Amino acid sequence: MVHKFDAIVVGAGGAGLRCALELSQHNFNVAVLSKLYPVRSHTGAAQGGVGAALGNEEPDSPEWHFFDTVKGSDYLGDQDAIEIMCEDAIETVLELEHFGLPFSRTPDGKIAQRPFGGHTSNFGEAPVKRACYAADRTGHMILHTLYEQCVKNQVRFFNEFYVLDLIVEGETCQGVIAYDLATGEVNVFQAKATMLATGGHGRAFSITSNAHTYTGDGMAICFRRGIPMEDMEFVQFHPTGMRKLGILVSEAARGEGGILRNREDLDNIGTGKDGFMAAIAPTIKDLAPRDVVSRAMYNEIKEGRGIAGTGDPGSDYLYLDLVHLGADTINTQLPDISHFARTYLAVEPIKEPIPVQPTTHYAMGGIPTDVEGRVLWDAKNKPVPGLYAAGEVACVSVHGANRLGTNSLVDIIVFGRRGGKDMVRYLQETEFSRMTGEPDAFIRGEIDRLQNGGGKEQVVDIRTNMQKVMMVECGVYRTKESLTKARDAIMELRQRYQQVSVADKRACFNTELMEAIELGFLLDSAWTIAESALIRNESRGAHSREDFPERDDENWLKHTFIHYVEDGKVKFDYKPVTITKFQPKPRVY
Amino acid sequence: MSSRGSQAWLFQRVTAVLIFLLLGTHVFLYHYLMGPANWGYDILGFGAADLAKIKADPNLMKYYSLAKVFANPMWKVFDVTLITVGTYHGFYGIKAIIDDWVTHNGWRAIGNWVTYLIGFIIWVIGVVAVISFTPKLY
């Protein structure tokens, strides 16, 4: 079946819906395609808040937000983009409030704000309340509010349509190919402009806070079409995932005053006294950025100060102590987190600390775009006409080597909106062009191979292997050896993937087929992550090389662009970091 | 019957409370004071002569006491009110059940009208019986 729309938005998370909303406000014929139902998207899992220098609680300025983000990114973020984001954040958040988003309130009826990791006043002096929040379900409220507004504006939704390929003619994007999960039909969606907002690739790792559906679809689709991936080596590990499960305990928990404790610190539980982070980041302690805290936790565990004391970062854990906050704060400010702790760990956070360990959380890298959300063909900023990307799938880059807490939500709403606005401009000056050939032939072939290929490999074996090798060899700390091991293992798994076939032959909701396709996408992500990590011989932000422990601004103050050449072969390209206001400095907190 | 769900909902609750009050009085008066509680006759103002007659026929006792009660028109008003509120609450309840349980539109409409009709007939019978009850007193 062939559908024709002015614009297609792929993904119904925060970035996708914000973009769709912008387009619908200008009366364009827009369709949102999602492999899930709209409010199932992973934006809904974001808990703590969305950063914007409203200054409702105490003095704040977008420039401080700008500085914190640059510093948080370990100076790899492009400063022109970050400046735009921090300034746009304010009006974008207010706009969300005008769409009805139920932010928590200050006593004088304004949007309430709380401190968050890495957010400071006056260029690093002290923690500042900048994260606008709605209890601990800010992402959930953003997702629902945007969906509600899209319903109001009668945006057309194609639910459970899984986008598998781009239609690229010449160098222009003309739409997408989508697999209708309910019928098994391959659909062609022709559009003048396409927005990819499909999220990250956390499921390439075994312990992750990400949804099962977070499988790097958008990145792999572009990568296969010859679009490079930017900064793929930067994968954020969130310090406080629930032990074994990886479910996130939001940074808001530390924003409200939660403290990390090791086994030497057990007596201080409930007292509110400083924990081990005070020695590592004397100014902002437990509210240091995530890469810093994750590494500190890793080291604590490795040196035998984990709660179990085994020294094994794979299984040992630490405590997140909220007890001193009291039942009131815990129940009103952190209700969802408390609920998770009770449900999954049988831990009552009012009375006892929560066992936590670092969990794979966020992809800083992704599809390269400019500040208007336009996807780029190369490191020289040549745009792909008609193709946009925003949110975690994209790399603007505003997060550089490490994303600050709350900036993911800022990213999706700011760049979803900016992308939408630029699409409006683009749509006004562009006509439909003619599609040639059979754009869906490739995907039909792929589906046929997976369903009828007769190979003997199982999806689950390959997936489990990949997740394990990525977690162990490409995790919080990396070395040349571990990364080579990871890369080689992934290459072998990619070979085996060619022999995958699924037992399920049905057309209707063939979830086995869907998982096989997702695995293919994940293997692309894993491959690009390992290759990019191997080439970057320095430690910066979330990328920590034990064999290159220092940041190397002389050689590596640049973005990596990884291009697909042929299977097993990639080529690198580099783009200098845009520096406008803040010269790189050592990063201490 | 109200066309608006909101009013019908409220009425059902208001009548429930009324029934609680009225039925409580009704039961207390007819089934306690005139039954097990012999002292009830004093309250109703039965003299020694009445009691003597009653002793001869225990059934007449009830009849007399009822007659005594209905000699006061206030109690007729009371009973008519109870019958009205009770039939409304009861038959609206039946209608609500039909609304839920009968999913076919036609049958539901028929069921509703039959309910209204029976409810109305019962109400008329009850009201006529109370009003027309004019027993002779000895």
Next chain:
Amino acid sequence: MQVTVEVFRYDPDTDESRFDTFIKEVDPKDRVLDVMMAIKDEDDGTIAFRKSCAHGVCGSCAMEINGLNRLACQVLIQDLKSKRIHIRPIKGMKVLRDLIVDMEAFFAGLEKVKPYFIPGEPAPAAEYHQSVKDRAVFDETTKCIMCGSCTTSCPSFRWFNREFVGPAAFVKAHRFIFDSRDGGNEERLGVLDDKNGLWRCHSIYNCTDACPREIDITKAIGDLKRYTVIHR
């Protein structure tokens, strides 16, 4: 520990349904979703069910587990207190395959109550003013994840009347009607006071018991009933 898992299967191609039984070795702290995934990975890859976030915030994996609507990712095996796990799709919606039901009608049904912000007054330069107290009134109903567990547990919907607006839509309506900034209540009252509206709710509490987000839905509906009585 060992459990017996009975999973509902429906094949749309042949229109046949049955229960498949699997014996699985599980950890009592495993979630039902973990067990389902283990079955899919190890025993039968063709079992179809929805899943995504796996920690109770997305609402994909609503299903009927041992006779109650739950999110499979939220129920630990030990909490079931049974070695027999009986899983079937949520009721009252068309089954498409195995545990997957058609949610289109459910989502379309929600739209009846105009589940979106309708500004009561033009937007100010900064945010609308809302006191902490006013914000708290509707806090609970903002938690809804639209998983459908409530509506499909309600006999008024499931047994009798698929036109019934249903608890999920009432939760959405509550979230906006009691938002001091919203001005669209007039438009919503008609649907609520309709014959398929609020009055089909008999305070059965199935919705409240089923809600994975622990929203007291019946209370929210009670709030709406009183509001409607006063304002109509």
Next chain:
Amino acid sequence: MYKIKEGMLSWLLHKITGVAIVAYLIIHIWSMAKMSKGPEAFNAVIETYKTTLFRAGEVLLLGAILFHGLNGFRLILAEFTAWASKRHKLLIYLTYVLAVVLFIIGGWFMWRAEG
């Protein structure tokens, strides 16, 4: 089968007892109309009231009215106050206990009484 939890059981019982009470109401008004026709008619009706079957029915009716009334009271509380809605399970059990206790006491008196 979907589990019948407390609230649903109460709802079903409320409907069943409601129908039973309406059935009694019809009989009661019908017989009342007869009774109003004079002492003889009255006595005839009273005699039927005294049969074991009818008295057993009346005792059951007491149970129905007690449950319907108490549960109705609980429902009104639940719909009008958040306090009661939050404690709905407790209140439901309280309804059951009260209904049973009152039914035993009242039923015993009714059965023992001389009609």
